[in-house]
Amino acid sequence: MRSKVVCNCRLGSKCRTGVFISVPLRSTFCVGTSYILAVKVSYIVAVIMVDYKVQGSFAILEVNNPPVNALSHAVRSGLNDGIEKASRDRNVKAVIVCGKGATFPAGADIREFSKPKKEPWLPEIGHKMEKCEKPVIAAIHGTCLGGGLEIALFCHYRIALKTARVGFPEVQLGLLPGAAGTQRLPRVAGLQVAMDMISSGRHVLATEAKKYGIIDELCLKAVKASVDFPYEKGLEMETEFFKQLLGSGQSKAQQYAFFAERTIARWEMPNGNYRTAVAKPVKSTAVIGAGTMGSGIVVCLLSAGIPVYLMEQNEKFLNNGLKMIKSIMEGSVKLGKVSPEVGRKAATLLKPTMNYNDLKDVDLIPVLVKTCRGFLANRMHGPFGTEGTFLVEEGALPSQVDRVMEDFGLPIGPFKVRDLSGVDIAYKIKQEVAKLLGIKTTLQTRFMNGERYCALNDRLFHLGRLGRKTGKGYYKYEKAGGKIATEDSDVTDIIEKHCKELGIQRRQISSQEIVERMMYSCINEGFKILEDGIAVRPEDIDVCYLYGFSFPRYLGGPMFYANQIGLQRVYERICYYHENFPYSPHWVPSRLLRKLAAKSVPMNEWMAYATGSKL
Numbered sequence: 001m002r003s004k005v006v007c008n009c010r011l012g013s014k015c016r017t018g019v020f021i022s023v024p025l026r027s028t029f030c031v032g033t034s035y036i037l038a039v040k041v042s043y044i045v046a047v048i049m050v051d052y053k054v055q056g057s058f059a060i061l062e063v064n065n066p067p068v069n070a071l072s073h074a075v076r077s078g079l080n081d082g083i084e085k086a087s088r089d090r091n092v093k094a095v096i097v098c099g100k101g102a103t104f105p106a107g108a109d110i111r112e113f114s115k116p117k118k119e120p121w122l123p124e125i126g127h128k129m130e131k132c133e134k135p136v137i138a139a140i141h142g143t144c145l146g147g148g149l150e151i152a153l154f155c156h157y158r159i160a161l162k163t164a165r166v167g168f169p170e171v172q173l174g175l176l177p178g179a180a181g182t183q184r185l186p187r188v189a190g191l192q193v194a195m196d197m198i199s200s201g202r203h204v205l206a207t208e209a210k211k212y213g214i215i216d217e218l219c220l221k222a223v224k225a226s227v228d229f230p231y232e233k234g235l236e237m238e239t240e241f242f243k244q245l246l247g248s249g250q251s252k253a254q255q256y257a258f259f260a261e262r263t264i265a266r267w268e269m270p271n272g273n274y275r276t277a278v279a280k281p282v283k284s285t286a287v288i289g290a291g292t293m294g295s296g297i298v299v300c301l302l303s304a305g306i307p308v309y310l311m312e313q314n315e316k317f318l319n320n321g322l323k324m325i326k327s328i329m330e331g332s333v334k335l336g337k338v339s340p341e342v343g344r345k346a347a348t349l350l351k352p353t354m355n356y357n358d359l360k361d362v363d364l365i366p367v368l369v370k371t372c373r374g375f376l377a378n379r380m381h382g383p384f385g386t387e388g389t390f391l392v393e394e395g396a397l398p399s400q401v402d403r404v405m406e407d408f409g410l411p412i413g414p415f416k417v418r419d420l421s422g423v424d425i426a427y428k429i430k431q432e433v434a435k436l437l438g439i440k441t442t443l444q445t446r447f448m449n450g451e452r453y454c455a456l457n458d459r460l461f462h463l464g465r466l467g468r469k470t471g472k473g474y475y476k477y478e479k480a481g482g483k484i485a486t487e488d489s490d491v492t493d494i495i496e497k498h499c500k501e502l503g504i505q506r507r508q509i510s511s512q513e514i515v516e517r518m519m520y521s522c523i524n525e526g527f528k529i530l531e532d533g534i535a536v537r538p539e540d541i542d543v544c545y546l547y548g549f550s551f552p553r554y555l556g557g558p559m560f561y562a563n564q565i566g567l568q569r570v571y572e573r574i575c576y577y578h579e580n581f582p583y584s585p586h587w588v589p590s591r592l593l594r595k596l597a598a599k600s601v602p603m604n605e606w607m608a609y610a611t612g613s614k615l
């Protein structure tokens with residue numbers, strides 16, 4: 001006589017599933033519940049992530065791997081077993097593949113990319129589905145992405161909810177679809193649609209996707225193979241390209257960026273955290289100051305459909321700000337960043353004023369903090385800007401520095417940025433510091449408060465070269481307010497005159513030195529920021545750079561970039577520059593970096609050394 005089995009699923013003794021898995025010393029679970037059998041003893045006994053059910057003459061393979069049903073090894077094994085079982089079962093006439101909960105599988109399990117690879121592979125499972133003599137139907141809802149879409153493309157039929165989204169976002173991870181997507185999508189949707197979907201990834205603007213040169217090229221080659229070669233050969237080529245990309249630093253950085261964005265959302269503060277925080281409705285706002293930053297904030301608020309007062313004391317500045325906002329909003333509509341409707345509505349939501357009384361009932365006034373050292377982004381970017389100017393003083397030209405940094409991956413070089421934000425802004429910030437220190441600078445000043453000082457920017461300011469707005473700054477422009485930067489021999493003359501007056505011997509400066517001095521100086525500051533507890537993890541800094549400075553995603557962020565270079569190397573170069581430039585405090589090596597470099601600490605353990613005890 002069989003003893004009665006009590007199942008540990010939600011139904012307990014009422015469970016009538018009849019197929020059980022025993023977990024030694026612990027429990028018994030039925031197959032087909034929504035439970036994932038992961039036993040928290042020293043080993044995992046069984047993991048079921050595809051529920052197999054037969055309803056009438058349909059076998060249902062329901063992927064059950066919350067939250068996004070990623071195609072982990074356990075899911076792949078479940079799908080593989082499921083399709084074999086359904087093929088054998090005489091009562092089954094058709095097979096449905098679907099996802100439980102929020103979505104159809106949203107792709108391969110990205111976390112597994114950095115682990116030892118385990119069969120069965122997706123293409124193998126897909127081919128089993130395709131060869132199955134019974135119709136296999138993908139029932140799609142939610143986000144059917146990457147490997148999920150590839151599975152769907154292997155099925156004989158695809159049905160989807162109207163609200164479902166499909167796509168190949170691999171490009172955002174520095175990859176291409178690796179389970180026949182590049183071969184099957186063109187056959188289903190045509191070459192043009194396939195190329196567009198694969199190279200844009202749908203989640204990125206096409207303009208950004210263009211930056212992923214190598215991926216574009218491999219995507220193109222793989223998709224082209226779908227027309228030039230038989231399916232098997234095309235598949236072989238796709239696998240080869242996928243492996244190449246998976247091993248690339250670019251893909252690793254993009255995978256890191258994906259998880260970093262999610263990690264930083266789990267913030268903790270002394271008074272609460274991301275779970276306990278409650279959003280307050282914001283119905284009206286005000287921004288004080290119609291300069292570049294204020295106008296930028298207004299644009300963000302208007303794009304989110306929030307009414308905003310723009311407050312300025314000076315009418316001319318107010319009108320300039322309004323013009324700038326109008327032009328940015330129009331540009332955003334043109335680029336498809338905001339819808340034409342939002343663009344039209346923006347005009348009604350924006351209320352210019354010169355009267356503080358208008359602001360008395362608004363819910364929110366963003367505060368622009370004016371501190372010289374800054375908190376995170378500005379503090380790290382300080383050395384970056386300073387080193388740029390020093391490089392020019394020593395022998396580089398602004399256009400050379402910009403070109404090198406743009407080649408490195410920045411969307412716009414530091415001197416073009418300075419022309420954009422205004423040479424006068426940089427000048428006034430320096431003057432405020434000098435005033436605080438009780439120092440009066442001249443064009444001959446080389447040290448301020450014991451630190452190296454470069455007065456080149458001051459020279460441009462005094463010559464009225466304030467940047468784009470005056471039609472000339474570090475570059476010349478087609479007109480005041482123009483956007484086309486052209487090298488200007490007058491700037492070279494100004495730099496040479498400056499060096500001659502101060503007795504500075506100019507020298508050839510290599511691209512490597514430019515990248516190192518620009519990047520390592522701000523990375524060093526980044527480690528000091530971690531040391532000071534201003535950022536709680538390197539991901540905070542990296543995401544700040546990805547969004548705040550459009551740092552190239554394929555480098556992950558400055559801290560990830562440092563990790564990829566190797567902390568030992570970065571530390572050595574910082575020490576070298578510290579020796580050569582002892583009057584620049586940003587080259588004093590971070591203690592945290594020294595410790596991490598000496599012990600080769602992996603990035604996910606850095607913060608254990610930042611808390612003081614190990615420092």
Ligand SMILES: CCCCCCCCCCCCC[C@H](O)CC(=O)SCCNC(=O)CCNC(=O)[C@H](O)C(C)(C)COP(=O)(O)OP(=O)(O)OC[C@H]1O[C@@H](n2cnc3c(N)ncnc32)[C@H](O)[C@@H]1OP(=O)(O)O
Nearest residue numbers: 068070106107108109110121145146147169177178179262
């Ligand atoms: C060397 C030998 C090699 C041999 C190779 C030969 C065989 C080749 C086989 C290759 C197979 C390739 C298959 C395929 O082509 C490649 C891929 O599929 S890559 C993955 C593509 N998919 C994606 O990039 C989707 C990423 N996810 C999202 O965009 C979003 O998460 C979402 C699905 C739109 C949902 O968004 P939200 O609702 O906002 O939820 P979150 O984003 O917050 O996510 C919730 C939670 O889930 C985690 N997560 C999401 N997606 C994945 C994933 N694909 N893998 C792992 N984890 C994922 C996310 O991190 C969140 O968790 P948290 O980080 O908060 O803990």
